[in-house]
Amino acid sequence: MEISHATGHLRVSDAEREPVIARLQDAYAEGRLDHAEFDMRMHLALTAKTRSDLAAVTRDLSPGPAPEAEEGEPTGEERLVAAAAHFGGFFTLFVVPLVLMLVYGKKSPYVRRHAAEAVNFQLTVLGVTILTFGIGAVLYSITWIVAGVAAVYALVGQPFRYPWILRLVR
Helix, strand or coil, X not given: CCCCCCCCCCECCHXXXXXXXXXXXXXXXXXXXXXXXXXXXXXXXXXXXXXXXXXXXXXXXXXXXXXXCCCCCCCHHHHHHHHHHHHCHHHHCCHHHHHHHHHHCCCCHHHHHHHHHHHHHHHHHHHHHHHCCCHHHHHHHHHHHHHHHHHHHHHCCCCCCXXXXXXXXX
């Protein structure tokens, strides 16, 4: 919100506060503000008298989430490696996805995302199996189906997120 000197001294309305409050909430959720600073800025936004007071609350925040690096379309090799990360969990649990993430993850964000998702999925299923003293092993038949679906998504160049898993690896 850019404020000119001519309008900066005008009193602020509640309708003008709402987008500033929303931006502060977004910045807090993105980790750009810690809790104490978020509280302080919220107080300043709610008690601001003029437009320039309100603009000062978010002046050092970018207008939106941090832009992510442009990736472009994944290559055929990236798609195959990402699919292999999902399929690799069939017999090796998290080992093959982890190795592929470590080897190819630095070269390709696409492969890293898929491999990290596969690692997290396999670790979650392994954890459930251990915590239920083996009863969770019934899940492994389902994991083959879900991992197969994830591999197909990877092959066609689409993102995939397993539902209901612990995301330990990013």
